[in-house]
Amino acid sequence: MESFAYARPATRAEAIGLLGGTYEEAAILAGGTDLLSLMKNYVVAPKRLVDIKGVKEFGGITSDASGVRIGAIVPLQELAGNAELQKSFPGLTAAAAAVPSMQIRNMGTVGGDLLQRPRCWYFRNGFGLLARDAKGKPLVPGGDNRYHAILENGGPAYFVNPSGLAPVLIALGAELEIVGGKGAHKVALEKFYRAPATENEREYHLAPDEILAAILLPKGAGEWKTAIYEVREKQALDWPLAAAAVALRLEGATVREARIVLAHVAPTPWMASKAAAREVEGHPLSPESAAKAGAAAVEPAHPLSGNKYKVQLARVAVKRAILAAGRT
Numbered sequence: 001m002e003s004f005a006y007a008r009p010a011t012r013a014e015a016i017g018l019l020g021g022t023y024e025e026a027a028i029l030a031g032g033t034d035l036l037s038l039m040k041n042y043v044v045a046p047k048r049l050v051d052i053k054g055v056k057e058f059g060g061i062t063s064d065a066s067g068v069r070i071g072a073i074v075p076l077q078e079l080a081g082n083a084e085l086q087k088s089f090p091g092l093t094a095a096a097a098a099v100p101s102m103q104i105r106n107m108g109t110v111g112g113d114l115l116q117r118p119r120c121w122y123f124r125n126g127f128g129l130l131a132r133d134a135k136g137k138p139l140v141p142g143g144d145n146r147y148h149a150i151l152e153n154g155g156p157a158y159f160v161n162p163s164g165l166a167p168v169l170i171a172l173g174a175e176l177e178i179v180g181g182k183g184a185h186k187v188a189l190e191k192f193y194r195a196p197a198t199e200n201e202r203e204y205h206l207a208p209d210e211i212l213a214a215i216l217l218p219k220g221a222g223e224w225k226t227a228i229y230e231v232r233e234k235q236a237l238d239w240p241l242a243a244a245a246v247a248l249r250l251e252g253a254t255v256r257e258a259r260i261v262l263a264h265v266a267p268t269p270w271m272a273s274k275a276a277a278r279e280v281e282g283h284p285l286s287p288e289s290a291a292k293a294g295a296a297a298v299e300p301a302h303p304l305s306g307n308k309y310k311v312q313l314a315r316v317a318v319k320r321a322i323l324a325a326g327r328t
Contacts, residue, residue: 001036002045009050012057012213016181018050019209023202026050028211030073031107034116043117043124058111058213061085068217069177072111077102079110089217090328091168091226091245098164098230101237111212114166114176114189115204118159118267119239120148128199130156146306147241150314151266153302157195159267161203166193166269167245167261168228172221180210189215193268203267224249224259227324231313240264242313244297246321253284258322260297265314272297272318285326287319294318 009015020026027046029035030053038044052058052073059071061082068088070079079085080096099105117123122131122139131139140148140158148158166189174189193204206212224247230240243263249256258280260272276296280289294315301311 001039001042004039004046005048007048007050008054009052010054012055012179012211015050015052015055015211016179016209018048019181019211020048021208023208025208028052030109031075031112033104033108034112038117038124041124041126043126052211058211065219067219067221070110070215070217072109072114072212072214074110075106076108076110076113077105080105088222089168089172089226091228091247091325092165092172095164095168095228095245098228099237100235104237110165110215114163114169114192114215115206115212116162118203119162120159123159129159129196129201129203130199131158132156141304144306145304146309148304148307149266150298150301150303150307150310151262151270152195152268153266153304156197157203157267158304159203160264161193161266161268162239162264163269164230164240164243164263167243167263168226168247169215169217170269170271171226171245171247171259171261172224173218174221175216175218176212177214177216178206178210179213180207184213186216190269190271195267225325225328227321227328229317229321229324230263231317242310242317244294244314244317244321246318246325248280248285248322248325250326255280255283255285255326257281258293260293260318260322262297262314262318265298265301265310273300275299276318280322285323287323290319290322291315293322 026048029049029051076096230243247259258277262270279293
């Protein structure tokens with residue numbers, strides 16, 4: 001990898017002060033499970049790493065009358081093992097526990113999961129986030145696209161968002177606490193991600209001089225029944241081919257409100273349409289209604305030449321996540 005400076009601030013103010021005006025000037029280091037591999041492969045080459053693991057303000061899991069706050073540097077294993085969250089948010093802790101590697105769960109952080117870069121092999125091999133050749137021609141539509149997007153894939157972005165936590169957090173209405181030189185602000189996680197239009201954009205709304213400080217679950221989020229369902233090619237360390245996260249508000253056996261988020265099928269975590277939710281809302285849960293919701297959720301899909309199989313996987317993931325949420 002390229003040489004770099006290393007800084008380990010002790011406070012939030014120090015960390016912010018070490019950032020720069022471009023992504024190339026400085027990068028945030030937490031667990032480093034994704035960033036360091038990108039640096040070793042010369043995909044990114046920040047001039048300075050700002051290690052925030054020693055900043056206590058970015059850690060911890062706390063709850064009060066306003067909801068739950070999860071620090072961005074909380075390890076995935078700590079999240080998965082938190083007894084309070086296991087009881088109130090089983091879909092969230094299951095998503096953290098679903099990372100197959102104990103080493104990754106202990107080193108990787110909640111913030112790192114939300115901000116990890118696409119696993120697209122064109123991007124990882126130096127062809128850029130939008131995967132174009134030297135003449136600017138998109139490589140994905142005519143290339144090996146079996147693991148790429150089936151939704152929101154009209155170009156120029158064809159990669160899929162790799163986060164395991166984002167879908168269930170979006171279904172729960174989570175917000176992000178972001179801090180930077182201009183102060184702190186909150187943003188709905190659902191609006192945090194984007195499909196970039198140029199190579200100068202990132203796949204999320206986080207400026208080079210900003211830090212993701214915490215994830216905020218609103219008061220009442222624990223009233224939702226949550227579950228995830230992931231379809232993997234293998235159970236060893238790998239990323240899902242398709243997945244779904246579901247949050248249900250039940251009244252007895254009847255579904256009063258449903259939120260369905262698809263994962264690994266679009267450049268952003270994909271909130272399914274209201275039409276998909278209406279297939280289960282107002283009715284007792286059943287395999288038939290869950291299957292109809294799954295079919296409606298993937299109705300807008302436009303698969304590429306090599307990934308049509310993902311449509312069926314996503315459809316089934318929605319159905320099984322809905323049924324699992326009803327059992328929690």
